[in-house]
Amino acid sequence: MFDRYVQDKKRKRPLLYAAFVVSTAIEAGVLIFFIIYSLIHVDEVQPPPLTVQFFATATPPPPPPPPPKASSKPKTPPKVVKPVVQPTEVPKFIQPKLEPDPPEEKDTGGGSDGVPGGVEGGVAGGVVGAPPPPPPKEEPKPPPKPKVVPAIRIRSEKLSGEDPHLPAVVKAQRRGSGMVMGAYKMCIGLDGSISDVDVVTSIAGADDSIVEVLRTWRYKPQQIPVCFIQNLQFVFE
Secondary structure (H helix, E strand, C coil): CHHHHHHHHHHHHHHHHHHHHHHHHHHHHHHHHHHHHHHHCCCCCCCCCCCCCCCCCCCCCCCCCCCCCCCCCCCCCCCCCCCCCCCCCCCCCCCCCCCCCCCCCCCCCCCCCCCHHHCCCCCCCCCCCCCCCCCCCCCCCCCCCCEECCHHHHHHHEEECCCCCCCHHHHHHCCCCCEEEEEEEEEECCCCEEEEEEEEECCCCCHHHHHHHHCCCEECCCCCCEEEEEEEEEECC
16 A cells, blocks of 8 residues: 555656646746836836926116226315505604603512511411411211121120010010010120110010110120121020
8 A cells, every 4th residue: 555655656746847847937938028028118208398487687787987087197286366465554653762761669469568468477468366277177987887797696706794584574474375585686886885776576565674684785896887686585484
């Protein structure tokens, strides 16, 4: 049975070879036909129509005339004829002087005694014994404006001063309320004393006593007046 299968296989092999050769020849013929056809047959592409439009241009303006040539000859200024003026003054005859004129006396500005200023022992144009005019007074310079600085910067320059306390009445009214705060603007003069205290954040009933204590504070002398905000905090038990 196996021999029969091998023989059938051998019988069919020439047919397969023949079919393969025939199909290859057909494909080669078709390929050659299309190559030859593409070389022979050429499609011409028509170009798009070209439209030409003519425009009428305006005639150019005529060229400007050439500038006139300057003459090389120097121009001579016209001669001015001065009119002849005849003298109209009638000549005068000068007679010689017979007597010479007396000499003129110079006025020195003095009185009958020839003393300057008209008073004996005085000065020219002045009064005897009058004091000299006072020198002009110099206007005082305005004081420099105070400079606002932070309180922490000026704290180290404090020399003396007690801390303010709330009056007993205010303590009794605010007992058990916890805490109260106040702020006061203090200005230091050139000598280090407190020149002014203004209330920024008020504590009702205690501002007068607090301001009175703050005015007693003393600081180091300053080059210019300075101001700062002093915050005070009071705690109630």
